Amino acid sequence: MRRVLPVVIVALAALLGVALAAAMLALPPHAVRLPDDVAANIAVSGVAHPITAVLLNFRGYDTLLEIAVLLLALFGVLALVKSHAARAAHPAHPLLQTLARLLAPLMVLVAGYLLWVGASAPGGAFQAGAVLAAAGVLLRLAGLLPAWAAPALLLRVGLVLGLLVFIAVAAAVLGHATLLTYPPALAGGLILTIEAALTLSIGLTLAALYLASTEVRP
Amino acid sequence: MSVGLLYALAGAALFAIGLAGLLALPHLLRKILAFNILGSGAFLILVGLGQRDGSVDPVPQAMVLTGIVVAIAATALALALARQLLELTGRMQLPEDRADAETDDA
Numbered sequence: 098m099r100r101v102l103p104v105v106i107v108a109l110a111a112l113l114g115v116a117l118a119a120a121m122l123a124l125p126p127h128a129v130r131l132p133d134d135v136a137a138n139i140a141v142s143g144v145a146h147p148i149t150a151v152l153l154n155f156r157g158y159d160t161l162l163e164i165a166v167l168l169l170a171l172f173g174v175l176a177l178v179k180s181h182a183a184r185a186a187h188p189a190h191p192l193l194q195t196l197a198r199l200l201a202p203l204m205v206l207v208a209g210y211l212l213w214v215g216a217s218a219p220g221g222a223f224q225a226g227a228v229l230a231a232a233g234v235l236l237r238l239a240g241l242l243p244a245w246a247a248p249a250l251l252l253r254v255g256l257v258l259g260l261l262v263f264i265a266v267a268a269a270v271l272g273h274a275t276l277l278t279y280p281p282a283l284a285g286g287l288i289l290t291i292e293a294a295l296t297l298s299i300g301l302t303l304a305a306l307y308l309a310s311t312e313v314r315p
Numbered sequence: 316m317s318v319g320l321l322y323a324l325a326g327a328a329l330f331a332i333g334l335a336g337l338l339a340l341p342h343l344l345r346k347i348l349a350f351n352i353l354g355s356g357a358f359l360i361l362v363g364l365g366q367r368d369g370s371v372d373p374v375p376q377a378m379v380l381t382g383i384v385v386a387i388a389a390t391a392l393a394l395a396l397a398r399q400l401l402e403l404t405g406r407m408q409l410p411e412d413r414a415d416a417e418t419d420d421a
Contacts, residue, residue: 103339110338114331118324121364131374147373148380156377163381170388174395223384299384306391 143284145217152221153288157277161267164260164295167302171256171309175248178309189240197239204232212296216285222259222295229300234307245308256305259298263291319367326359343397343407347390354386 135147135155142150152160188194208225215221236242248256266287267277279287333353337346358379365372401407 106339107335110331110335113334114327117327117330117360121320121323121327121360124364124367127368132370132372135373148377151373151377152380156374159378159381163384166385167388170392173392177395177399223380303387306388 141281141284143279143281143286143288144215146215146219146221148219149215149221149288153291154277154279154284157267160295161260161263161277164263164298167299168257168260171302171305174306174309189238194239194241197235197241201232201236204228204235208232208296208300212292215292216289222292223299225292225296226299226303229296230303230307233300233304237304237308242308245305248305248309252301252305255297255301257298259291259295262294266291317367317369319363319365319369321363323360323363323367326356326361326363329353329356329359332356341408343400343409347393347397350393351386351390354382358382 132147135151138155139145139147139150142154144150144153208228211220211225211228212222213220215224233242237244245252266279270277270279270287273280329352333349333351333356336349337353340346340349361375361379361382365375397407400409404410
């Protein structure tokens with residue numbers, strides 16, 4: 098039975114893949130034209146790039162919950178990590194340390210650019226946050242950052258800042274219309290405020306997911 | 316056949332591969348990897364089907380961007396849980412179900 102089971106699973110999964118492909122090939126043309134709706138409303142969204150408009154304005158609720166999920170995952174990871182005192186980093190090769198010291202400020206600059214350009218071109222809070230997190234991981238790998246098994250107060254503020262700013266903006270515009278419907282005149286500024294806070298929090302959270310659980314074995 | 320549809324078909328293949336791996340492979344690290352492949356397949360299907368008529372649809376792209384972040388968060392939590400299991404039991408496998416365990420004990 099044990100030997101037959103994987104074969105059965107692979108056969109069933111292959112069958113599912115073929116059925117999915119057949120269903121896609123048989124799909125009729127689009128019944129709803131969402132890109133047209135996005136293009137028609139982009140002028141009042143506060144940004145010029147359609148994906149950023151969908152993420153932060155038209156479907157802002159998804160993004161609000163997403164940052165909450167990210168934070169919950171970090172809470173889960175922190176709860177599992179045994180709380181040692183911040184472990185000192187293992188010094189890496191001097192060449193890697195020098196490279197990381199050179200690259201980290203550049204990565205912060207790139208993150209800032211990605212955040213700013215997200216209003217009109219591909220980019221935005223998540224891409225910028227990912228670059229920030231990569232800088233954190235690089236510094237950790239070079240042995241320049243201690244592990245974050247127990248984040249201190251300032252770090253905790255940074256981790257929740259994105260979610261709190263997002264909720265504060267959502268609450269502030271609640272009197273205007275439905276949840277997360279920004280007044281068109283303020284939309285651009287509000288979105289940039291949210292995105293700046295999100296960038297910091299996403300970068301710190303993604304970095305912390307790695308930094309909290311790395312253990313330097315002597 | 317448009318390029319978008321080709322992406323969606325590749326996504327269906329990845330989904331099937333990931334699903335098979337998730338169910339058939341006992342090692343937890345492989346399960347987590349397979350789960351990510353499965354998720355990537357779903358993302359490819361969403362983005363591919365969104366642009367199968369040639370024009371790019373920003374709505375599925377934004378959904379996939381959200382999905383990627385959630386997938387990263389889920390993967391990180393899964394890795395932390397798997398590591399906890401490794402520290403507690405010394406194994407990177409889920410315990411067998413009850414009937415099998417009783418047979419093993421006997």
